[in-house]
Amino acid sequence: MSENVGRWLRDEIENAILSYEFAPGERLDETVLANRFGVSRTPVREALMQLDAIGLIEIRPRRGAVVIDPGPHRIYEMFEVMAELEGLAGSLAARRLDKASREAITATHSRCEQSAAAGDSDAYYYDNEEFHKAIYAASRSDFLQEQCVQLHRRLRPYRRLQLRVRNRLSTSFSEHCAIVDAIFTGDGDEARRLLRTHVGIQGERFSDLVASMAAR
Amino acid sequence: MSENVGRWLRDEIENAILSYEFAPGERLDETVLANRFGVSRTPVREALMQLDAIGLIEIRPRRGAVVIDPGPHRIYEMFEVMAELEGLAGSLAARRLDKASREAITATHSRCEQSAAAGDSDAYYYDNEEFHKAIYAASRSDFLQEQCVQLHRRLRPYRRLQLRVRNRLSTSFSEHCAIVDAIFTGDGDEARRLLRTHVGIQGERFSDLVASMAAR
DNA sequence: AATGGCATTCTTGTATACACGATAGTTGAC
DNA sequence: GTCAACTATCGTGTATACAAGAATGCCATT
Structure with a gap:
């Protein structure tokens, strides 16, 4: 309490x-x-x-x-903004990466690897959250980090629904790999681009979201 | 009330x-x-x-x-996020522009022109706000628009300080021209890029901000 | 039978009273 | 003279009482 x-x-x-x-x-x-x-x-x-x-x-x-009932369209808009903010976080992280952040990203990334390999959707859901938070922190922008965490929280339930989709776990993890690579090699633009597409819900992923929302 | x-x-x-x-x-x-x-x-x-x-x-x-006392560094971070969000708004506006939005942007843009020509810093401050809000609205993303308006509000006092800097009025307006051009020609990437640099406070503009804050 | 107006009731909005924790000032001891 | 502890005072946190507006149901009238 x-x-x-x-x-x-x-x-x-x-x-x-x-x-x-x-x-x-x-x-x-x-x-x-x-x-x-x-x-x-x-x-x-x-x-x-x-x-x-x-x-x-x-x-x-x-x-x-x-x-408030956001409705699919507004949730899409929220993911769109989230994608943009995460992209910024990724690009900043690539530029400013230090030892501690690098280790935090590595640690959370390998936890994701284990959960994905085990096919444990719930564990991956949690580890994925930590992975993304590690990137926010690595941006070294307190304000950006706060904004990301807050929006991430609001989108949490829908993110959860998304992970239920078939093959999403392995797809997500391989995207993580590319993101980590871009950040660690200092390629900010690439990290931004990858995170934007990783987080956004373009095309069929939006339909998946709508379908899983309707299923409730 | x-x-x-x-x-x-x-x-x-x-x-x-x-x-x-x-x-x-x-x-x-x-x-x-x-x-x-x-x-x-x-x-x-x-x-x-x-x-x-x-x-x-x-x-x-x-x-x-x-x-809360944000301090220069945090304000810089807030402008950084603002720049990113405005960039997104601009790119969406370029893609989705319709007649009404186009007219709203044109109207606010020409008001900015008049204030800038008159050298009326206070009027420009207000018109500039309306111009940016017109772009948010043109993005057709309600959530993004809300986020932009809210952050814009919080940054208002610092934006005001910035405009006091010599020549900032004409510089700002010529940047507006390029932004309008990019949006109207449907060049989302260019609109995004221009808005990011227009809104962000890189290099000397950050020093200007710190100086004007210290002057208070 | 349907609709409109009125009254009752329920819920929110604001004020006030009381309790508890924090801070500061004073007093006493070392 | 300085530091610590105790006490008093002030301000926040919660509860409750009261006021006012909105929703609902009932009755009368058409």
Whole structure:
């Protein structure tokens, strides 16, 4: 439990939304939430305020909070921006790579290799996250890193759906290899290009996303 | 005055921060703010929560809220990300340009021309903002547009300082011309490249920024 | 039977009261 | 004289009470 109830609730509700426990479009009743978590409405409201500012829910004045339903098109747009930011992170990482970052990338990369070889989709999902975070960190841009982590969080559920697609694991890992190679050889432009295509959901991958969303 | 006091306060305090009325590092006392705006502490707290989520202030548990002091390096990082996002917006705009967007860009662009010709730095500052927003809108990506607008807002004060630099007006406008040309001819890559360098603060422009910040 | 207006009820928005933790100032001891 | 500990005060965190707006259901009228 975090420092104060408000932040704890924010994380709690955020996770509930990201794990679809609170479905998109669902109304979030302050009193119900307060009872559920055994607190008063005050910290609940503070948590909701923050989630509204982040963009996870929408609070319409006097009409309560609802979970935002992004819809396929908007999710595509979010991946598009994510791809751009990761591309920047990759290009900066290639330019600024130091020993510690290199080791962090290598370590997470080899963990991905193991999960991919084992065909363990859940493990790969987690290791993949760490791999990408290692690249953000290697960019040496605190602000960029924060933006990437935040957007990554919001896209987490959809990323998870994507990994379920057949062969996606091995494809993803081989793309990782090329990315690591570009970063380690200091080829910023190539790292940027590779990450953009790796992260973006062009063509059939967008259809995959829509299909897996519809399946829920 | 907005729908409810909380949102109104959020905007009010946000503007106060962006206009340096509340200086970076300054402590924001809930009671003082409540008295100043003639409301109770509750909506003040809600406003602060949101500003914390946006990243304008930092609330340390039990220790109150302080205005975040980005520092030159972090501002540089923010411009770096802004440049990347604007580059993406430009490239999308070039690909997707329609009649309405084209007209909006043309209109704001010619307003910039007039302000630049008149040497009116304040007017150009405003028109420039509209010009960039027209490009965001032309990208036809709602999410990207929102991200750009938000970051643009946060960088507003520093952008203003930048424009004070000698000759920056005419330089900026001629860059605009090239950007408009690239977008209108459908050259996405060129639009991206031009916007990146237009928005970023490489080399001497970073020193200009630091100097003008120190001058305050 | 359908629709419009009114009243009731439920939920949100704001204020206030109270509790707990942090900070600062003062006093005492070494 | 300096440092540490204790106490008092101030400010944040949470709960609750109250006010106001929105939604819903019922009744009357057409």
